[in-house]
Amino acid sequence: DIQMTQSPSAMSASVGDRVTITCRASQALYDYLAWFQQKPGKAPKRLIYAASTLQSGVPSRFSGSGSGTEFTLTISSLQPEDSATYFCLQHNNYPYTFGQGTKLEIK
Amino acid sequence: QVQLQESGPGLVRPSGTLSLTCVVSAGSINSHWWTWVRQPPGRGLEWIGEINPSGTTNYNPSLKSRISMSVDKSESQFSLKLNSMTAGDTAVYYCARMISGEGIDYWGQGTLVTVSS
Numbered sequence: 533d534i535q536m537t538q539s540p541s542a543m544s545a546s547v548g549d550r551v552t553i554t555c556r557a558s559q560a561l562y563d564y565l566a567w568f569q570q571k572p573g574k575a576p577k578r579l580i581y582a583a584s585t586l587q588s589g590v591p592s593r594f595s596g597s598g599s600g601t602e603f604t605l606t607i608s609s610l611q612p613e614d615s616a617t618y619f620c621l622q623h624n625n626y627p628y629t630f631g632q633g634t635k636l637e638i639k
Numbered sequence: 640q641v642q643l644q645e646s647g648p649g650l651v652r653p654s655g656t657l658s659l660t661c662v663v664s665a666g667s668i669n670s671h672w673w674t675w676v677r678q679p680p681g682r683g684l685e686w687i688g689e690i691n692p693s694g695t696t697n698y699n700p701s702l703k704s705r706i707s708m709s710v711d712k713s714e715s716q717f718s719l720k721l722n723s724m725t726a727g728d729t730a731v732y733y734c735a736r737m738i739s740g741e742g743i744d745y746w747g748q749g750t751l752v753t754v755s756s
Contacts, residue, residue, distance in 0.1 A: 566742035575733070575746040582741060619684065623742040627699040630676075630684040 538631030551607040555620035564624035641666030643747035661734030672737040677730040
């Protein structure tokens with residue numbers, strides 16, 4: 533199985549900060565990597581697919597980058613509503629696997 | 640937009656079989672792949688498997704011996720069965736739509752399944 537190592541597992545940042553979350557894969561994924569946001573009790577919401585394509589309707593402060601084995605989700609200017617858990621999904625190889633998640637809190 | 644809704648029992652006895660159904664609305668079940676994912680309390684997400692409209696499946700090898708999936712296009716729904724349930728199978732179970740090349744786009748709200756006597 534492809535292992536997805538996501539970091540950090542938790543973080544706290546202030547409104548307006550630039551935030552970066554990373555997923556590292558144990559094997560190359562090309563660009564078969566998606567990012568999701570999940571708030572408590574809610575279904576996950578896709579933010580980014582194909583590593584860097586912004587999902588329609590998602591604010592442009594969210595961006596994704598990377599290819600191969602290292603991928604990054606960036607929030608350029610953190611907003612209060614961005615408090616959530618973020619996780620990545622690789623769908624290049626079966627079984628598909630997820631990062632362990634990053635819990636982002638607003639200071 | 641596409642909506643998915645899981646249904647099934649919230650409690651399953653140890654050694655019992657879990658049966659979950661996911662109804663797809665505001666979208667066609669006749670294309671894409673239809674996926675099950677679970678998340679044990681306080682832990683990460685685990686991909687269980689997927690099925691396409693033709694009934695072709697791909698399962699997680701860690702669960703393959705215990706799972707089966709089916710699709711009912713006439714009812715616009717797909718289903719998961721997981722047998723020999725243990726406490727380790729306690730989790731929130733999600734159904735989702737998978738688009739080839741793009742990954743999961745839509746998720747259901749999730750349903751908590753507890754394994755307990």
